[in-house]
Amino acid sequence: MNPYLRTPTALTVLALTATLAACGTTEEGAASGSNNVTIGLLLPENETARYEKFDKPLMEKKVALLTLGKGKVVYANAMGDAAKQNAQADAMIASKVDVLVVDAVDSKAIAGAVTKAKAAGIPVVAYDRLAEGPVDAYVSFDNEDIGRLQGKTLLDSLGERARNGKIVMMHGALTDPNAARYKAGARTVLDGKVNIGKEYDTAEWKRENASANMTAAISALGKDKIVGVYSANDGMAGGIISALKAAGVSPLPPVTGQDTELPAVQRIVAGEQFMSVYKPYSREAESAAELAVLLAQGEKIDGIINQVVSSPTTKRVPSILILGVSVTRDNIKSTLVLDNVYTVEEICTEALKAACDGIGLE
Numbered sequence: 001m002n003p004y005l006r007t008p009t010a011l012t013v014l015a016l017t018a019t020l021a022a023c024g025t026t027e028e029g030a031a032s033g034s035n036n037v038t039i040g041l042l043l044p045e046n047e048t049a050r051y052e053k054f055d056k057p058l059m060e061k062k063v064a065l066l067t068l069g070k071g072k073v074v075y076a077n078a079m080g081d082a083a084k085q086n087a088q089a090d091a092m093i094a095s096k097v098d099v100l101v102v103d104a105v106d107s108k109a110i111a112g113a114v115t116k117a118k119a120a121g122i123p124v125v126a127y128d129r130l131a132e133g134p135v136d137a138y139v140s141f142d143n144e145d146i147g148r149l150q151g152k153t154l155l156d157s158l159g160e161r162a163r164n165g166k167i168v169m170m171h172g173a174l175t176d177p178n179a180a181r182y183k184a185g186a187r188t189v190l191d192g193k194v195n196i197g198k199e200y201d202t203a204e205w206k207r208e209n210a211s212a213n214m215t216a217a218i219s220a221l222g223k224d225k226i227v228g229v230y231s232a233n234d235g236m237a238g239g240i241i242s243a244l245k246a247a248g249v250s251p252l253p254p255v256t257g258q259d260t261e262l263p264a265v266q267r268i269v270a271g272e273q274f275m276s277v278y279k280p281y282s283r284e285a286e287s288a289a290e291l292a293v294l295l296a297q298g299e300k301i302d303g304i305i306n307q308v309v310s311s312p313t314t315k316r317v318p319s320i321l322i323l324g325v326s327v328t329r330d331n332i333k334s335t336l337v338l339d340n341v342y343t344v345e346e347i348c349t350e351a352l353k354a355a356c357d358g359i360g361l362e
Helices: 007-023 050-066 082-094 111-119 143-163 177-190 207-221 234-246 262-270 281-296 332-337 350-358
Strands: 038-043 072-077 099-102 124-127 137-141 166-171 196-201 226-231 276-278 317-322 325-327
Touching: 038 050, 038 082, 038 281, 050 072, 050 281, 072 082, 082 099, 082 111, 099 111, 099 281, 111 124, 124 281, 137 143, 137 281, 143 177, 143 226, 143 276, 143 325, 166 177, 166 207, 166 234, 196 207, 207 226, 207 234, 226 234, 234 262, 262 276, 262 332, 262 350, 281 317, 325 332
Parallel strands: 038 072, 038 099, 099 124, 124 137, 137 317, 166 196, 166 226
Antiparallel strands: 276 325
16 A cells, blocks of 8 residues: 555545546547646745645646646746735636646635636636635645654654753744644644743745744743754754754754755755655645546546545535655655655765765765
8 A cells, every 4th residue: 555645545546547547548538528628737836845846747747648648737836925826816717727726825815716716617626735715626745644743753853851941833824724734733742742932833934934933932942942843844944953053052953844855855964954754746746637637527526535624615625635754864765765756866965975875875
């Protein structure tokens, strides 16, 4: 069984693949629709490297494969601007794309565009973040489980120090519903086992905002009192580590992350960041592409997906949730390198050669 998928979802993906094979592998296309489909892809920002490096090209490749090269993906990135994303959605609705795949900048602000798409007969797949409004399907990672994974790895790294100092918790943007899920998951592991000295919600997930928050935490708590930092993602972890270094904190306390961005992986090798969460984007992007093509071809998905997620405005959303994997110095080779996310050559710069050799990255 695929270790990255929860049990019911693994069966779901197999069923999706079988359905597509049955109804969309001929030149004429699916029985109930054509392979000449247009998928509108709306991604939220470019602060996080994953969207341009992984999500967009992976989805384009999968759509082309499923439609024998006849389908296309129309793409727009909102650069962190919710109003811009709504305008991009409106433009795609006006151009009559067959399906919208939306990773919302702001899950509430996008609800109007989702409702417009529905009124125009255009199905919407919420991608990575659960958009509000009448979405037809949701594909993401198991975000509470990711938070639990981060919290457990941090707790394990602290050992006896967990009770002897304070940790700082750096959460993501309040406009991102995933941030609340990561926080909830982490708190289930950490509450009662650590002393939380300071806790922040970081505007726009920005590195510089996390750095400023960390500087304030060091000033308030004292640099010798901080034994660990929960950072919800890698970009913020970079800012946090910069702030710790600038304050003369040595040795650095364990710092968590998420997304396994290349600079974060290199920080893990160097011993500056303790962990990150590897989220297999290929599985997420390909699952979303499969759903989008099915919906564009007029197929029903309710009987295929047997996992649901509740949202404020759509009570039951057919969903695919994928598991993440904790990555530390001990398993970079068996996760990221094995899955061809990065090569050893990409990770191991000249400055990191000795550290790479020390952990078997050769």
